[in-house]
Amino acid sequence: MELPELDNLDKKLLNLTQENFPLVPEPFAELAKQLNVTEEEVIRRLKSLKEQGTIKHLGAVFDSGKLGYYGILCTVKVPPNMLDQVTAVINSYPEVTHNYLRNHPYNIWFTLQAKTPEKLIALLEKIKQKTGLKEIISLPATHTFKIKVNFNLAEEEG
Amino acid sequence: MLTSIEKQLVQELQTEIPLVSRPFLALAQKLNLSEEEVLTKIKDLAVRGVIRRFGATVNHQQVGYVVNAMVVWQVPEEQIKEAGKILASFPEVTHCYARPAQPKWPYNLYTMIHGKTHQECQEIINRLIRASEIKNCCALFTVAELKKSKMKYLSL
Incomplete structure (x- = not known):
């Protein structure tokens, strides 16, 4: 994968906007002040970081549990010749937010979110029916020790 | 509410x-x-924690963290709190959850780790093993991201 070139200003901006986005009426002017550049420069940089995909999302990230949603992690053993078909079925549901292929006999790992535990069970049953898979292991979280997906970007010296 | x-x-x-x-x-x-x-x-x-954070979410692959693994741990139930705290304290661990063990899947503590190379991830895992003193663990490296999307909450 070709990684984009990021200069020190990009890195500082990424660190600040991940950790300390100013919740003020003019946040980009505030960031500009902290970085000693113009507001236009901050907006221009953020636009290009978004266009190249370095920033995936700028805004609020919600705690699904606090919004009343139930989530589970699921895993299933899928034979290699069924991977494409099973992936298409699983990914077709908007309630499936993540799906990964991993190097283990339990090779498919996906997350599901729904308004009630009953809906989660019903969705899993539908996935089983459509794919023909008999056993999907579901793993609800009973305690969250950490969610912190900030990536601190080291700035270069000089 | x-x-x-x-x-x-x-x-x-x-x-x-x-x-x-x-x-x-x-x-x-x-x-x-x-x-x-x-x-x-x-x-x-x-x-109130409804908004977990506000700001930029970065594509970790694009900033160089191209390798990640889910490392799962089998911990005696009475040690899970302590072990979870130790593992979560590492900056390379982005997620850490307890999940009940299942008949065919004995692991009950889950961590996601991110690194720039496979070697770096392996070194992180070795450090986690030393710090937590948990012997029974398994690293599942991500081979492909098949879906990553945002849930549409409270849709009308």
Whole structure:
């Protein structure tokens, strides 16, 4: 994968906007002040970081549990010749937010979110029916020790 | 519980904020509030943990963290709190959850780790093993990301 070139200003901006986005009426002017550049420069940089995909999302990230949603992690053993078909079925549901292929006999790992535990069970049953898979292991979280997906970007010296 | 105006705000905040000088202005007008009121409500939702964070979410592959693994651990139930705290304290661990063991899957503690190379991830795992003193673990490296999307919450 070709990684984009990021200069020190990009890195500082990424660190600040991940950790300390100013919740003020003019946040980009505030960031500009902290970085000693113009507001236009901050907006221009953020636009290009978004266009190249370095920033995936700028805004609020919600705690699904606090919004009343139930989530589970699921895993299933899928034979290699069924991977494409099973992936298409699983990914077709908007309630499936993540799906990964991993190097283990339990090779498919996906997350599901729904308004009630009953809906989660019903969705899993539908996935089983459509794919023909008999056993999907579901793993609800009973305690969250950490969610912190900030990536601190080291700035270069000089 | 969310008030009706908070629900509206949550619905609106599922789209990104625009890259304009006053990104909260249009939102405020739509909800019939001032920008300051919108910002106060956002901060309040953040304090209550409904908004987990506010800001940029970065594509970790694009900033060099191209390798990741889910490392699962089998821990005696009475040690799970302590072990979870130790593992979560590492900056390379982005997620750490307890999940009940299942008949065919004995692991009950889950961590996601990110690194720049496979070798770096392996070294992180070795450090986690030394710090937690948990012998029984298994690293599942991510081979492909098949889906990553945002849930649409409280849709009308």
